[in-house]
Amino acid sequence: MTKIKDSVVWVTGASSGIGEQLAYQLAEKGAKLIISARRKEELDRVKSNCKSETVETLSLDLEDEFSLKQRAKEAGTIFGEVDILINNGGISQRDTILNTSLEVDRRLMEVNYFGSITLSKTLLPKMVERKKGHHVIVTSTVGIINTPFRSGYGASKHALHGFYDALRAEHHNDNIKVTIVLPGYIKTNISYNALVGDGSQQNKMDPGQAKGMSPEKCARLIIKAIENNKTEVYIGGAKEKLGIYLKRFWPKAAAKAVRKLRVK
Numbered sequence: 001m002t003k004i005k006d007s008v009v010w011v012t013g014a015s016s017g018i019g020e021q022l023a024y025q026l027a028e029k030g031a032k033l034i035i036s037a038r039r040k041e042e043l044d045r046v047k048s049n050c051k052s053e054t055v056e057t058l059s060l061d062l063e064d065e066f067s068l069k070q071r072a073k074e075a076g077t078i079f080g081e082v083d084i085l086i087n088n089g090g091i092s093q094r095d096t097i098l099n100t101s102l103e104v105d106r107r108l109m110e111v112n113y114f115g116s117i118t119l120s121k122t123l124l125p126k127m128v129e130r131k132k133g134h135h136v137i138v139t140s141t142v143g144i145i146n147t148p149f150r151s152g153y154g155a156s157k158h159a160l161h162g163f164y165d166a167l168r169a170e171h172h173n174d175n176i177k178v179t180i181v182l183p184g185y186i187k188t189n190i191s192y193n194a195l196v197g198d199g200s201q202q203n204k205m206d207p208g209q210a211k212g213m214s215p216e217k218c219a220r221l222i223i224k225a226i227e228n229n230k231t232e233v234y235i236g237g238a239k240e241k242l243g244i245y246l247k248r249f250w251p252k253a254a255a256k257a258v259r260k261l262r263v264k
Ligand SMILES: NC(=O)c1ccc[n+]([C@@H]2O[C@H](COP(=O)([O-])OP(=O)(O)OC[C@H]3O[C@@H](n4cnc5c(N)ncnc54)[C@H](OP(=O)(O)O)[C@@H]3O)[C@@H](O)[C@H]2O)c1
Pocket: 012, 013, 014, 015, 016, 017, 018, 019, 036, 037, 038, 039, 042, 060, 061, 062, 063, 088, 089, 090, 091, 092, 111, 138, 139, 140, 141, 182, 183, 184, 185, 186, 187, 188, 189, 190, 191, 193, 209, 212
């Protein structure tokens, strides 16, 4: 069981959506909370809405490797060493492979993959020394079963599974825990902020997103999974969860089903 109360918890992507709701619920559970994203004014808004005195903001850009390492060192000086890192910040994609420039593919990898592992790798030595630490990583259903229009996004989420499965195995004996979270459709701004092929934002809500689970419920299920030290947790509608099992046990049927999906 991972305890939230009095633990130092660091959440990225806390300026909106799932991360914002995680911040409110973790604060209510008594975490010593650090919230991060690029937009400082949005982090200040989230902080002021948290029902807790132990919340601090730490703005960062997941694309900026050098400053990220600095931020990870700073994080350990705010309330003491970080006990739980929730790598939640990220951006999505809505375009075909043919339309998507390589720059966009690289940007998705930088933010979603390299940004997250930079924070984990910077915190890891201290966690190993202390024999204490929990890495929580928000990937996606498309981290198992990718769909059209998400080639680079899904690839970055697949990569996270590869990295964090290895981290879990290498540091089991150091008491380092890893929980991989796979949300399906959650009603946030993710599709507004998603990149199209030339690197601009889509700026519209997808129909699937609009009908998705609330970010409040998603955050509640993520926290439950952390407390119960789950290896992986699937959050979302029955269809998205079915897709994961289909891909694992009947890959041919999954490939056929995915061709017919309306995902944009
Ligand atoms: N919503 C869904 O249906 C869904 C499904 C599966 C997985 N997910 C995953 O859930 C996570 C949270 O997304 P969300 O749905 O809550 O979307 P969101 O509302 O768009 O939130 C994304 C968060 O990531 C931060 N972010 C984006 N680029 C960043 C960068 N370069 N540096 C630092 N922070 C950055 C944003 O903050 P700033 O703009 O202030 O930097 C924001 O706080 C993402 O990893 C996403 O892939 C979402």
